Amino acid sequence: MTECLRPHDLVRLTPRAISRIEQSAPAWARGSLRDAPWATVRRAYVSGAVAVGIRGPLREQRFAASARDAEIAEVIRPEELIDTVPSRDHGVFAALGTVVRAARARQLPVGPIGAAGFELGTGVRAVHNASDLDVIVRAPPSCEKLQSFASDLRDLGVRVDVEVAFGNGYGVALEEVVRGGPVLVKTPSGPRMLPAFSIANAAVQSLIAEAELTPKPALVDRRGSGAHVDLSLELLVRSAETLRETFEAVAAESRGAAIDASLRGRLGAIGREGERRMLAVTGGVNTHRGAIWSLGLLVAAASLSRSRDPETIATVAAAIASISDATRGAYDSNGARACARFGVRGAAGEARDAFPHAVQRALPALRAGRERGRPESIARVDALLCVMTTLDDTCLLHRGGAEALRAAQQGAGATLAAGGIGAPGGALAFDALESELLARNASPGGAADSLAAALLLDSIERQTWA
Numbered sequence: 001m002t003e004c005l006r007p008h009d010l011v012r013l014t015p016r017a018i019s020r021i022e023q024s025a026p027a028w029a030r031g032s033l034r035d036a037p038w039a040t041v042r043r044a045y046v047s048g049a050v051a052v053g054i055r056g057p058l059r060e061q062r063f064a065a066s067a068r069d070a071e072i073a074e075v076i077r078p079e080e081l082i083d084t085v086p087s088r089d090h091g092v093f094a095a096l097g098t099v100v101r102a103a104r105a106r107q108l109p110v111g112p113i114g115a116a117g118f119e120l121g122t123g124v125r126a127v128h129n130a131s132d133l134d135v136i137v138r139a140p141p142s143c144e145k146l147q148s149f150a151s152d153l154r155d156l157g158v159r160v161d162v163e164v165a166f167g168n169g170y171g172v173a174l175e176e177v178v179r180g181g182p183v184l185v186k187t188p189s190g191p192r193m194l195p196a197f198s199i200a201n202a203a204v205q206s207l208i209a210e211a212e213l214t215p216k217p218a219l220v221d222r223r224g225s226g227a228h229v230d231l232s233l234e235l236l237v238r239s240a241e242t243l244r245e246t247f248e249a250v251a252a253e254s255r256g257a258a259i260d261a262s263l264r265g266r267l268g269a270i271g272r273e274g275e276r277r278m279l280a281v282t283g284g285v286n287t288h289r290g291a292i293w294s295l296g297l298l299v300a301a302a303s304l305s306r307s308r309d310p311e312t313i314a315t316v317a318a319a320i321a322s323i324s325d326a327t328r329g330a331y332d333s334n335g336a337r338a339c340a341r342f343g344v345r346g347a348a349g350e351a352r353d354a355f356p357h358a359v360q361r362a363l364p365a366l367r368a369g370r371e372r373g374r375p376e377s378i379a380r381v382d383a384l385l386c387v388m389t390t391l392d393d394t395c396l397l398h399r400g401g402a403e404a405l406r407a408a409q410q411g412a413g414a415t416l417a418a419g420g421i422g423a424p425g426g427a428l429a430f431d432a433l434e435s436e437l438l439a440r441n442a443s444p445g446g447a448a449d450s451l452a453a454a455l456l457l458d459s460i461e462r463q464t465w466a
Helices: 015-022 027-035 091-105 114-122 145-152 174-179 199-212 233-242 244-254 261-282 289-305 310-321 334-342 346-352 356-371 376-388 394-417 424-439 445-462
Strands: 010-013 038-046 049-055 062-067 072-076 110-113 133-138 160-166 170-173 183-187 190-194
Touching (some): 010 015, 010 114, 015 062, 027 049, 038 062, 038 114, 091 110, 091 133, 091 145, 110 114, 145 174, 170 174, 174 183, 199 233, 199 289, 233 261, 244 261, 244 289, 289 310, 289 346, 310 346, 310 445, 334 346, 346 356, 356 376, 376 445, 394 424, 394 445
Antiparallel strands (some): 010 038, 038 049, 049 062, 110 133, 160 170, 170 183, 183 190
């Protein structure tokens, strides 16, 4: 359940949860829980649990806590409250009706959060005379409907604060979206300034989104380092940020260029310089060597073709990847050695084949999850598992041999067959998969790279951040 919950969902806590939380809660929080056993999911990550907040009668009274799956008795989503009739008249609720009508006219999923959402969901009076109306709209920041939606919310008599929720638990203020330019985004890891959309920025953010995605089997995520003793989430994020200059140079070099050996040589030189800077930042740890290759090719192809279509971009990238780089000397890596030993194509083969696991496996799985109404994090984990079922992952082969690859493919398939990570049976199968990989000290790094590539292609297609 915890992975299906999203920021601003209301959760009714069990007596067991309340008893545990009250042991460290201030007096006002204990009183609030006695009046109503409800909490609000907050934007943070807690290992093995969901982060929640307890509301007090005063605006400044907020207490951070956590709840485990078994401690949550009921969940109410903000979208489920739009037709709830308030128990009293108030300008906030009148304004909410206008906001809902404006959102429905544009087919934008919307729901009340904050004081209005809490009162409608729990029946506890939370809206005061000076209360603002807080609502959440689920849409990518690039959605063209948001501009006109914002216009309809002017002069409602109360202040309306709209959070545009997107991606993996991210949220940004509507007023920042319509203003344009860099925006301050709320993420589970804290606030982050995202620059205006560009292909290079999308590549960086796709790497960060892949790193932050939780849970991933034996990979670095918000829970820890998985099977990687030399990696951490903080290091991966810092490494990804370092690559922005590399991706910007790749995009600039490719714009208007011809697909030939000269371009291939120039891109190779940019990539090697990016790798040098990456290793300098990480102290020699290989965090994103494969990503410089795969995402670099996709950035080049998108810039050169000026297309937003994933298949077109992947096809152009394959044409670039198929040209030998005469300026590069002998290349040695763990992946290259695994390719030679086990006779697989690896990252180079994926690129020359137009990224089939990103385009034909991850992207369709991602879209299917969204169409079924799955939370974005669930859709992304299932997309990763879909890749794992068929990819000859050189990271797994290098670290654990053919047995590790077979265990990963079978475990990923079993998780999906049980309904995916969001289903109870799928969650159990996922835990078994992760335990097996950790015991073998192996992780599906190649599948993670394919997911990052899919997130980049999806980001370019929708013109928003991953």
